Amino acid sequence: QVQLEESGGGLVQAGGSLRLSCATSAGIFSINTLGWYRQAPGKQRELVAAVNSGGSTTYADYVKGRFTISRDNVKNTVYLQMNSLKPEDTAVYYCNKFPGNFGFWGQGTQVTVSS
Numbered sequence: 001q002v003q004l005e006e007s008g009g010g011l012v013q014a015g016g017s018l019r020l021s022c023a024t025s026a027g028i029f030s031i032n033t034l035g036w037y038r039q040a041p042g043k044q045r046e047l048v049a050a051v052n053s054g055g056s057t058t059y060a061d062y063v064k065g066r067f068t069i070s071r072d073n074v075k076n077t078v079y080l081q082m083n084s085l086k087p088e089d090t091a092v093y094y095c096n097k098f099p100g101n102f103g104f105w106g107q108g109t110q111v112t113v114s115s
Helices: none
Strands: 004-007 010-013 018-024 033-039 046-051 057-059 067-072 077-082 091-098 109-114
Touching: 004 091, 018 033, 018 091, 018 109, 033 067, 033 077, 046 067, 046 077, 046 091, 057 067
Parallel strands: 010 109
Antiparallel strands: 004 018, 018 077, 033 046, 033 091, 046 057, 067 077, 091 109
16 A cells, blocks of 8 residues: 655746655655656656665656656655756656556646746
8 A cells, every 4th residue: 555645846937946745655665666757738647757765766868957856765755856847847747656656646746837
């Protein structure tokens, strides 16, 4: 059983920043690589970034140099710091395990970037 609670989204102008948080159930960081995914209107859900239990990270090419994923294994929380936001980043952002998923998705958090 896993709880996924995304927060931190909002409306920001192009070039601005947001930090997303994903609160999870205790103990899963010792087992799973976790990732941030996003889904824009009319598009499929895609992986944005992932971080394993040791802190090693991977990023989609289109966010390299702009986004940073991190995790706090005491707070059971994964973060996504998003800088230099672009209108193309507008989407609902979700957290889940990677690869694959836990078999369900949370409500996500909406990120809207205006031009």
